[in-house]
Amino acid sequence: xxxxxxxxxxxxxxxxxxxxxxxxxxxxxxxxxxxxxxxxxxxxxxxxxxxxxxxxxxxxxxxxxxxxxxxxxxxxxxxxxxxxxxxxxxxxxxxxxxxxxxxxxxxxxxxxxxxxxxxxxxxxxxxxxxxxxxxxxxxxxxxxxxxxxxxxxxxxxxxxxxxxxxxxxxxxxxxxxxxxxxxxxxxxxxxxxxxxxxxxxxxxxxxxxxxxxxxxxxxxxxxxxxxxxxxxxxxxxxxxxxxxxxxxxxxxxx
Numbered sequence: 001x002x003x004x005x006x007x008x009x010x011x012x013x014x015x016x017x018x019x020x021x022x023x024x025x026x027x028x029x030x031x032x033x034x035x036x037x038x039x040x041x042x043x044x045x046x047x048x049x050x051x052x053x054x055x056x057x058x059x060x061x062x063x064x065x066x067x068x069x070x071x072x073x074x075x076x077x078x079x080x081x082x083x084x085x086x087x088x089x090x091x092x093x094x095x096x097x098x099x100x101x102x103x104x105x106x107x108x109x110x111x112x113x114x115x116x117x118x119x120x121x122x123x124x125x126x127x128x129x130x131x132x133x134x135x136x137x138x139x140x141x142x143x144x145x146x147x148x149x150x151x152x153x154x155x156x157x158x159x160x161x162x163x164x165x166x167x168x169x170x171x172x173x174x175x176x177x178x179x180x181x182x183x184x185x186x187x188x189x190x191x192x193x194x195x196x197x198x199x200x201x202x203x204x205x206x207x208x209x210x211x212x213x214x215x216x217x218x219x220x221x222x223x224x225x226x227x228x229x230x231x232x233x234x235x236x237x238x239x240x241x242x243x244x245x246x247x248x249x250x251x252x253x254x
Contacts (some may be wrong), residue, residue, distance in 0.1 A: 001026045002237045003234040005080075007071055008063030009045060010034040011110075013085070016226040017060060027230060030054050030199040033063070048072045058233040065089050072100040081105035081236040083229055085112060087153030098243065105237050110153030112228030115217050116185060116202070117246045120161040123204060123215060127165035136183065137162055137170070137210040142193040142201040150192035158204055159188050200225075 009032025018041070021029045024226075031054035032045040046052045058081050061071055065088045075082045084097065087110050100106055111117070121231065131137065141155040141194055151174065162171050170186045185227045200219035205212060219225070228246065235249045 002058060002234050003056045004028065004233050005030065005052060005054065005059045006032045007049065007059050007061040007067070008086075009041065009043075010036045010039045011062060013062035013222055013229075014225060015039070016222045017062065017229055019224070020226050020230050022055075024230060027234060030056055031084060057237040058083060060229050060233050061086055062229070065093065067172075069095055069096065072096055073116050076100050076103045076105070077150045079104055081239055082107070083232045083236060084108045085225070088147060088149030091155070101243040102241060103166060105236055105239040106242075107232050107246070107248070109228075109232070109246040110157040111200075111225065112232065112246060113219060113224040114228060115215075115219075115224070115248065116154060117228075117250055119202075119204075119215060119217055120157065120247070123158060123161045124165040126206065126213070126215070127162045130160075130206045130208065130213065131166055133178060134185075135206040135213075136185075136189075138189040138191070138207065139204040140193065140203045140205065141190045142195070142198045144197050144199065145194050147194060148244045150194065152192065152200070152202075154200065154202055155190055158202060159190055162188060163206070 002026060006014050006017060006029055008017060018029055021027050029043055031043055032041055032054055033043055033049045033052060035047050045056060060073060062084045062085045065086055066087060068086055081104060084106055097106060097108060128240050138157055139155050141152045143152060159172055170188050173187045199221060202217050205217040232246065232249050235252055
């Protein structure tokens, strides 16, 4: 049995994961952390992670960027592995994540879905063929109107996967409104759309001469991310210090 603390338990993703854990006999939600108390939960909830005194094997984080620093300190101090899903982290926070991973197991992923993580692998193969052939690369991501960070962490992860296949020689461009020039070859355009209740929609477009190839992924509910987070928590239990990826979870299940 994997005992889990849910960091951000009263948020939308926290509620989804709590529901999934209730249906899974291999994992147990023993405590939650959230500054909001508008929901009654069958487990103890603390407003500050520093006050949590419940023993657990793993923490699943779907909170906010401003809560990540205290979370990392808690994980290191208590030697509790963490599935870190919050996006929009600053450069300083990303550096702190790297430092924490030297002392405790951290699994960081901008997107927990199996489909997205399979797409990350496919993009490297496609990029190796299409970029040298002169295809331009653009990414368009769409999310609901409540999402606060842009571009999405998933869009950046997709761009990073493409750029790794290009020896990281391409520049990311988020806004062309101030430019009046031809599109440079070595750039990846990333556009963000915010509206309605879109759960998550990502298109990676390879535009060549007289042909366009598009890789698309659409999430129809938050459950696809929650299922991945639960599997990641099971995987991370008992793992030694280090930085882990969702690809490690996928490989372990094959």
